[in-house]
Amino acid sequence: MKNIYFKLIFLFLGLLLSTSCSDYLDKESDTELTLNGVFESKTKTENWLAGCYSRIPDPTWGYTRSLGWEILGDDMTPSERWRQYDWQVIPFVLGDWSVGSQWSPGYWNNLPQRIRECNLLIKNIKPLPEQNLTEDDVRLMIAECRFLKAYYYTLLINTYGPVPFSPDEITPVDYNLSDLQVGQTPYDEIVSWINNELKEVEEILPASYADGRKYGRATSIMCKAVRARMLLFAASPLVNGNQDYAGHVSKEGTPLFNASYDANKWKIAADASKDLIVSAEAAGHKLYVELNTDGGIDPFLSCQNLHLIEASKGNKEVLFARPSVESGEYDRHTAPGGAGGAGGYGVTQSLVDAFFTANGLPITDSQSGYVETGFSGEDGYWTNGATKWNEVKSPGLVTLSGTYNMYCNREPRFYLAVNFDGAWYTDGDNAGKDKGRKLEFFNGRKDNNNTHDAPQNGYLARKRTDPTRNPVLGYFAPRHGILYRLGEAYLNYAEALNESNPGNADILIYINKIRERAGVRTYTTGASDALHIHVDNDQESIRKIIRMERRVELCTEGIRYDDLRRWKLAETVLNGPFYGMNFNGKNAAEFYNRTAYQTRVYKKEFYWFPIYLAEIEKNPNLVQAPFWDK
Structure with a gap:
């Protein structure tokens, strides 16, 4: 739970543009009385820094249940009736999305709060030699906050496009309301600032920490990873020469997107990704691989466990992780109902169709060997090296006799990502004992109880799930969440x-x-x-x-x-x-x-999240995201 210092500092932010100046000044007075005390204590300073990190998204449950990125795309599909449980993006994919739609991550309001929190630490932190908070500690903590500010701005511009931009500003006690009513800064200007800021900060931060307790803290590799992904997006057609946005301007008439194509942005993006790869590999990062007994790569265990094994246990592919995530809820909702799970979080047919066949060709290729209808007459095994992945039934087994042909003769990543009717399913328990059975997705069978807690389109997600989970016993193994990987x-x-x-x-x-x-x-x-x-x-x-x-x-x-x-x-x-x-x-x-x-x-208009109508009404200098006001 956040302590009182966070509450006092940020109470005003939720009311910033909706309360009177006198109300704000009264609260700020209390805030200033406590602020000095925070940075006189090493423990409280560290707690403050922890609060700065708290808006890093959860890439397991957060990307799906809360942020909704994978639901908004065409990979994952939850039960539509889960909208009654506040799955806010389910209506969005059906077109029920407006400038008044609620979205609980609330980046527009919440991320500027954390940016301001970072600025307050940068301004007020100081060495406390008697408490073992050294000059080096302070220098690194300031660099961490600079990283977090830049990272949070990448999330803002990725979601909304151009946003109000004052990266170093701390709202003063004697503010005027008009000072807060600022418009958006052009997209490319914010990208340029983030790029330069991260390049500076990566020269200060270490590539890794020897102290395992600092896992998840900002590193130079994380700076490079955030830069590389952002610059790839910035080079892409949506924001690089998109004529649809040629008339999207600020209230002063400044273009908020550059409608002229710049081919050099792709080179900048390529250079940033290569720099990341070279630096990451020099720091010991590499693709996660597990080997078979014959010394060859086991693709099943390699591709499965890269999402489950933490860096401290040998996974060097992870570049940026959130150590604490709600993976148990992800595991619960993707687990079949017959195993005690919520059983309604699936993948789309188009994702099923996207996986290659065992010979590496897409299913649309006449040489792929893909057969869509009918049923297999024998068990199917992965022959390119025996795998321990499914040894509870039989080493190398991927499909049972009688499996629908659509699911046979596919590549390893298919079997790691998709739970389909007739697939061999392993239920784990917290004693480490395994049992298994075939999944039953026909209506009225074990894993389809004809409710919203069942696979709505005949599939459940398997990727990134823990094979030892046991919803009946409430056992879900904790793990990290990967935000960036090699x-x-x-x-x-x-x-x-x-x-x-x-x-x-x-x-x-x-x-x-x-x-x-x-x-x-x-x-x-x-x-x-x-x-x-x-x-x-x-x-x-x-x-x-x-x-x-x-x-x-x-x-x-x-x-x-x-x-x-x-x-x-x-x-x-x-x-x-x-x-x-x-x-x-x-x-x-x-x-x-x-x-x-x-x-x-x-x-x-859906390419960008809208700015809430209430924010537009409070700030006359804002312009709505493209096409939302048509």
């Missing part, structure tokens, strides 16, 4: 390089690093063979395989929605019917039919 950096680099320097050999090198770990054939510009797939070495062909790889490798991690936005594809991909198997089907003939379970709506 695998994403490889794909970011490949994309930016293909846009800025097509034909560069690094592009396929870094895509292939991801595919090799995943156990699928790598790409080559030469002839296809048992280990390689031919791809034409032109920009459009490479762009296509990069986007396919991102869809599969990064699915359900909070990234897909931003990809669709920045590529300007959301209006196409997120509009219309979404499909799955037939929830009401009581037998195979009824269940195994592509059925539209939901019709989604995505309008041009």
Whole structure:
């Protein structure tokens, strides 16, 4: 629980533009009396810094239940009737989204509070030698706050586009209301400040900490990771030469987006991603890999456990993590009802279709071997090295005889991401004993009780879930939440390089690093063979395989929605019917039919979150996000 110092400092922020000056001054007087006391104590100073970190999103439950990024995209789909439990973005995907819609993360109000909190620490912190708070400690804590300010601004501009921007300002006691009524700063100006700020701060912060208690604290690698992702977004079509925003200007007539395309932004993004990769690998980061007994990569354990194993236990792929997350709630809602879970958090049919077949080809390729209908006549095994992933049933087993063919002969990441009818499901308990059974998603069967706590389109999410969970016993193993990882950096680099320097050999090198770990054939510009797939070495062909790889490798991690936005594809991909198997089907003939379970709506204005109408009414210098006021 936050202590009284936080409450006193920030009580005024929720009332800032809705209370009188005298009310604000009365509260600020109390605030000033306590502020000096905070920074006379090492413990209270550290608690203050902890509060500065508190708005880092939860990338397990937060990205899905609260922020809603993966629901807004086309990877994950919750039970539609969960909206009654305050799943606020479910109406958004159905087109029920307005300038008055509630969204509990509330970045517009909440992130500036944390930015101000960072500024107060920067202004007031001082060494306390008698309490063992040294000059070096102070220097690093200031750098951490500078990182957090820059990071929070990336979240703001990623959500709203241009925002009011005063990165070093602390509202004075004797403020005038007009001083707070400022308009937005152009998007590119904020990007430039964040970029420069993070480049400065990364020279101060260490690449890692020897003290394990500091895991999750800001590092130079985190600075580079945030920069690289932001610059990739800034180079992309949504904000780089988008003519749709040519007339979007401030109240003073200043363009808030640059409508002129700048090809150099892709080079800047590529350079930032390469710098991140080189620095991260020099600091010991690498793709997480587990090996089979024959010394080869086990793609199942590698791709599963990179999301479950923490850095202290050997996972060097993680670049930026939140140590404390609500992973138990994610595990509960993705667990089937027959195992005691809420059982209604699934993945979309389009994600099911996105995974490659076992030979590394998309299901649309005539050479992929994909068969959609009918049922397998025998158990299916992964033959490229025995895996311990499913050894409770049989080593290497991925599908049982009688499995719908759509789910057979697929790549490892498919089986790690999707729980489908007939899949072998392992229930763990807190004693570490395993049992298993087939999932039963037909209506009225064990895992479909015909309510909202059942797989609405015939699928549940498996990726990032803990195989030892046991909802009946209330056991959910705690773990960290990954915000940035090296695998994403490889794909970011490949994309930016293909846009800025097509034909560069690094592009396929870094895509292939991801595919090799995943156990699928790598790409080559030469002839296809048992280990390689031919791809034409032109920009459009490479762009296509990069986007396919991102869809599969990064699915359900909070990234897909931003990809669709920045590529300007959301209006196409997120509009219309979404499909799955037939929830009401009581037998195979009824269940195994592509059925539209939901019709989604995505309008041009939805690329950015709107500014609440109440904020617009309080501040005449704000302009609404593009197209929301039409």
